[in-house]
Amino acid sequence: MTRPDILVVEDEGPIAQFVGASLSAAGMSPRVVGTVRDARREWRDAQLLVVDLGLPDEDGLTLIREVRALAPTPILVLSARAQEAQKIEALDAGADDYLTKPFGVGELLARVRAMLRRAGASPLPAPRLQIGELDFDRESRELQVGGRPVHLTPLEFKLFERLSRTPGKVVTHRQLLADVWGNDQVDQLHYLRIYMGHLRAKIEADPAEPRWLLTELGVGYRLADE
Incomplete structure (x- = not known):
């Protein structure tokens, strides 16, 4: 069975390592980048994006809007931004789900699995x-x-x-x-x-x-x- 290709856009080393290791242990194939610039080169081959908002070169919202304008690739936000307005802004920008730091590996994997399942479905709702x-x-x-x-x-x-x-x-x-x-x-x-x-x-x-x-x-x- 093909391992799902997940692009993790996260600049904090310990978090990036934790997310990457968790996804790999769950049978997925994660790639990690730390900037929006690098993500722009990598995201088209990914089946799902995990995106931090506080990136060093540009805001993660910029990347989310750019990806959503071009493709339906699922996007999960991982962010320390916990205010209501910030969550709404990310979801309205095109993110499919939002997980606030700190988070547990079980919830992370459950949300990723659910998003991957939905990504394989028809864009039209079944009768x-x-x-x-x-x-x-x-x-x-x-x-x-x-x-x-x-x-x-x-x-x-x-x-x-x-x-x-x-x-x-x-x-x-x-x-x-x-x-x-x-x-x-x-x-x-x-x-x-x-x-x-x-x-x-x-x-x-x-x-x-x-x-x-x-x-x-x-x-x-x-x-x-x-």
Whole structure:
């Protein structure tokens, strides 16, 4: 089996070594560079990028925007920048996921594996999505949880359907509001919170401890993919 080619763009030696060794031990083939300049020469052959934002020559956001303008290559951000606005900026720039330093090797590998799985899928969502006890049929607009039919209102359906296009991937508040309510409603966060509460009440066994509709605090929501 071919080992996935991962480009790690990280200038801090100990972190770069740790990430590289962890990916290699998990059966992947990492390459490590420490600058945006070097990443520009290397990224086209990679199946996934792991990118720090605080690089010595240019901001990692520059690289993310350049890559996303040219290719759908998955991008995972590893950064010490933990503020809400910084996470949103990276995700809106084109990153697929965001992991804050310090991080555990288990979470790093789980996110990389999930991103590699999604990268091999068709860019168009399949008519039917099955994840665990969730069974969602886009064409018939039917959702079942553990075999139990769940009735969704038109807005609830649009919200769940948007999250279901990219299981495991964070969708920012602004993206959800634009896609479900329209571009003129991107600042109406209370709409999103109300309808997410409705969805959780219908889908989750315990809405206060959601299993499927997960919150990325201050950033957005994701549909669990495993």
